[in-house]
Amino acid sequence: xxxxxxxxxxxxxxxxxxxxxxxxxxxxxxxxxxxxxxxxxxxxxxxxxxxxxxxxxxxxxxxxxxxxxxxxxxxxxxxxxxxxxxxxxxxxxxxxxxxxxxxxxxxxxxxxxxxxxxxxxxxxxxxxxxxxxxxxxxxxxxxxxxxxxxxxxxxxxxxxxxxxxxxxxxxxxxxxxxxxxxxxxxxxxxxxxxxxxxxxxxxxxxxxxxxxxxxxxxxxxxxxxxxxxxxxxxxxxxxxxxxxxxxxxxxxxxxxxxxxxxxxxxxxxxxxxxxxxxxxxxxx
Amino acid sequence: xxxxxxxxxxxxxxxxxxxxxxxxxxxxxxxxxxxxxxxxxxxxxxxxxxxxxxxxxxxxxxxxxxxxxxxxxxxxxxxxxxxxxxxxxxxxxxxxxxxxxxxxxxxxxxxxxxxxxxxxxxxxxxxxxxxxxxxxxxxxxxxxxxxxxxxxxxxxxxxxxxxxxxxxxxxxxxxxxxxxxxxxxxxxxxxxxxxxxxxxxxxxxxxxxxxxxxxxxxxxxxxxxxxxxxxxxxxxxxxxxxxxxxxxxxxxxxxxxxxxxxxxxxxxxxxxxxxxxxxxxxxxxxxxxxxxxxxxxxxxxxxxxxxxxxxxxxxxxxxxxxxxxxxxxxxxxxxxxxxxxxxxxxxxxxxxxxxxxxxxxxxxxxxxxxxxxxxxxxxxxxxxxxxxxxxxxxxxxxxxxxxxxxxxxxxxxxxxxxxxxxxxxxxxxxxxxxxxxxxxxxxxxxxxxxxxxxxxxxxxxxxxxxx
Numbered sequence: 001x002x003x004x005x006x007x008x009x010x011x012x013x014x015x016x017x018x019x020x021x022x023x024x025x026x027x028x029x030x031x032x033x034x035x036x037x038x039x040x041x042x043x044x045x046x047x048x049x050x051x052x053x054x055x056x057x058x059x060x061x062x063x064x065x066x067x068x069x070x071x072x073x074x075x076x077x078x079x080x081x082x083x084x085x086x087x088x089x090x091x092x093x094x095x096x097x098x099x100x101x102x103x104x105x106x107x108x109x110x111x112x113x114x115x116x117x118x119x120x121x122x123x124x125x126x127x128x129x130x131x132x133x134x135x136x137x138x139x140x141x142x143x144x145x146x147x148x149x150x151x152x153x154x155x156x157x158x159x160x161x162x163x164x165x166x167x168x169x170x171x172x173x174x175x176x177x178x179x180x181x182x183x184x185x186x187x188x189x190x191x192x193x194x195x196x197x198x199x200x201x202x203x204x205x206x207x208x209x210x211x212x213x214x215x216x217x218x219x220x221x222x223x224x225x226x227x228x229x230x231x232x233x234x235x236x237x238x239x240x241x242x243x244x245x246x247x248x249x250x251x252x253x254x255x256x257x258x259x260x261x262x263x264x265x266x267x268x269x270x271x272x273x274x275x276x277x278x279x280x281x282x283x284x
Numbered sequence: 285x286x287x288x289x290x291x292x293x294x295x296x297x298x299x300x301x302x303x304x305x306x307x308x309x310x311x312x313x314x315x316x317x318x319x320x321x322x323x324x325x326x327x328x329x330x331x332x333x334x335x336x337x338x339x340x341x342x343x344x345x346x347x348x349x350x351x352x353x354x355x356x357x358x359x360x361x362x363x364x365x366x367x368x369x370x371x372x373x374x375x376x377x378x379x380x381x382x383x384x385x386x387x388x389x390x391x392x393x394x395x396x397x398x399x400x401x402x403x404x405x406x407x408x409x410x411x412x413x414x415x416x417x418x419x420x421x422x423x424x425x426x427x428x429x430x431x432x433x434x435x436x437x438x439x440x441x442x443x444x445x446x447x448x449x450x451x452x453x454x455x456x457x458x459x460x461x462x463x464x465x466x467x468x469x470x471x472x473x474x475x476x477x478x479x480x481x482x483x484x485x486x487x488x489x490x491x492x493x494x495x496x497x498x499x500x501x502x503x504x505x506x507x508x509x510x511x512x513x514x515x516x517x518x519x520x521x522x523x524x525x526x527x528x529x530x531x532x533x534x535x536x537x538x539x540x541x542x543x544x545x546x547x548x549x550x551x552x553x554x555x556x557x558x559x560x561x562x563x564x565x566x567x568x569x570x571x572x573x574x575x576x577x578x579x580x581x582x583x584x585x586x587x588x589x590x591x592x593x594x595x596x597x598x599x600x601x602x603x604x605x606x607x608x609x610x611x612x613x614x615x616x617x618x619x620x621x622x623x624x625x626x627x628x629x630x631x632x633x634x635x636x637x638x639x640x641x642x643x644x645x646x647x648x649x650x651x652x653x654x655x656x657x658x659x660x661x662x663x664x665x666x667x668x669x670x671x672x673x674x675x676x677x678x679x680x681x682x683x684x685x686x687x688x689x690x691x692x693x694x695x696x697x698x699x700x701x702x703x704x705x706x707x708x709x710x711x712x713x714x715x716x717x718x719x720x721x722x723x724x725x726x727x728x729x730x731x732x733x734x735x736x737x738x739x740x741x742x743x744x745x746x747x748x749x750x751x
Contacts, residue, residue, distance in 0.1 A: 071612040072485065072597060074492045075335050081479060094609040121333055122595045126610030148596075150339060153331050173337035175499065180339065198337055199497040 143167025386680025431463025508551025512599030527561020
């Protein structure tokens with residue numbers, strides 16, 4: 001089941017079956033794409049971020065991304081920046097992310113929701129990659145999405161993710177060459193994160209046409225599971241992407257809902273987004 | 285030192301060991317030249333800690349740069365611009381009256397302040413703007429702290445017919461309002477950045493966000509020898525001329541190499557430029573002076589190497605001011621150009637192998653040296669460069685204390701920029717302003733203004749154009 005069956009950079013003992021891959025495959029078995037939802041830990045408080053993530057899972061998200069607020073989020077647009085800046089201003093500490101992961105994992109165990117952490121690399125490096133991975137695994141986390149870590153620099157992360165059986169979600173972009181696509185897909189476990197456009201996170205009117213091309217490129221490179229993110233904000237976008245990708249990633253729209261309407265609003269949005277996943281018609 | 289030891293050096297050199305030009309302290313000189321280190325790694329530092337979206341652009345830049353370096357036509361173009369546009373070679377001036385305050389050693393100033401646009405920054409922007417044209421890019425973006433790199437970028441863009449957008453922290457815009465106007469006069473768009481600490485690091489974040497979205501048409505003209513590969517080696521390449529000239533000039537003027545070379549360090553571009561000329565001269569001690577702000581013990585400083593620890597920010601692994609969680613700590617310095625919590629990766633390496641000594645200089649020490657140079661040499665230095673001057677005073681006194689005739693000892697200071705931009709800050713520091721922020725004694729005129737027509741303002745504008 002592991003996406004790293006293609007020779008990854010680290011050989012040796014195989015980790016357990018990817019939790020994220022299992023969640024995506026379950027959606028696939030139901031004839032639909034998976035919904036991947038992002039929320040930052042500690043926004044607007046640690047407890048509310050837990051409540052919101054649970055609402056997200058109960059209303060249709062198969063995979064939850066818990067973001068670690070970071071001082072220099074270069075891949076994030078204004079909405080997520082504002083939320084994570086606020087979390088930091090209120091004293092968010094990185095180690096709290098393990099509490100959030102554990103609480104969400106425990107509360108959604110029956111649903112089989114996979115909980116990933118999305119983080120810029122310096123907080124992981126500061127804690128120590130091995131220690132971070134160990135604590136994430138202990139909390140029940142599925143793995144990491146690493147927006148500013150490319151496989152070229154990820155040797156420590158390969159070791160730690162193998163050791164603790166964690167998924168490694170790397171990003172690929174419209175600018176990614178076929179050579180880098182092959183290298184990145186081979187390094188990935190869980191799913192390949194296809195960035196839909198050249199830009200940062202944020203809601204957009206339409207999903208960029210390049211998204212489909214990135215997904216095709218990833219599949220050509222051997223990716224078993226490809227999810228599309230950036231600029232995805234409504235059920236119509238979800239429907240469009242679900243026709244060709246294995247999963248749809250929504251971030252900014254969920255953070256906006258949490259900001260404006262609390263955890264309940266997150267649940268309502270998740271339910272609406274889920275309606276676009278194509279359960280009725282099946283994948284195109 | 286234990287606290288500053290590169291915690292991940294073993295691990296970080298592991299994955300890259302085969303492609304790595306890693307040297308230990310022992311073979312800093314034995315292992316051959318330290319010059320022209322090509323990256324991407326400098327020991328355990330450097331690399332590319334960047335979003336995948338930008339890797340193709342970095343590859344394109346690297347390829348273009350590597351070709352250009354070998355292209356006589358490109359090198360001739362740079363040399364011609366340096367000579368006939370920037371005004372190179374810049375002078376090497378002996379500061380005889382200033383020297384008396386530095387233990388009596390002979391202090392020489394490398395006069396980057398005399399370059400067009402008033403600092404060393406022009407060396408790099410012309411080179412990168414030419415590379416941008418070679419890549420077919422029509423737009424450049426830049427970050428700026430004090431405004432010097434922004435002004436230089438706007439200048440190069442105007443000169444080469446490129447669109448220019450400069451990101452500048454809103455706090456820095458306030459501190460350096462005149463430089464905002466200079467950039468606008470040169471046709472650039474200045475975008476005030478209100479995220480985070482509203483200073484240089486946040487300007488870089490926003491420039492990176494712009495670059496990700498516009499990379500097809502846009503070159504990110506990074507202003508210092510930091511960031512993802514190939515920027516550290518590329519920016520150094522265009523500043524190597526400083527050290528090459530200085531070495532030839534000191535040999536010509538004194539027939540020997542200097543005992544020490546001093547430079548200020550923010551990201552570290554002027555320093556790496558002048559150090560490069562002397563890296564392979566073991567007798568020449570190299571000193572990098574970081575911004576000590578209110579004093580390193582206060583926590584309000586920008587002494588990245590002195591008190592930071594390795595981490596990744598803006599694309600490179602290097603020393604970094606960060607808290608226990610790996611969040612970047614806000615830096616503090618009277619000098620906007622040194623007010624940055626990171627530092628170029630080659631400096632981190634040169635620190636670890638002991639080739640360069642890095643020390644902090646407080647705001648107060650820098651301003652004292654600023655005043656001293658004004659009054660002893662008739663040169664108003666940039667506050668950034670004043671950190672190097674303050675350091676040179678200490679180094680000179682130490683050299684003199686080693687015995688012998690101090691006038692046999694030679695110290696070169698890289699005077700990286702001129703202080704015209706800093707007059708307001710200096711006037712404030714030295715108590716020259718009244719409660720309205722006006723220079724004391726300049727508001728005594730009782731004459732009625734001549735009419736109230738807008739042409740009155742026009743006269744002021746004319747004066748500024750000639751400034």
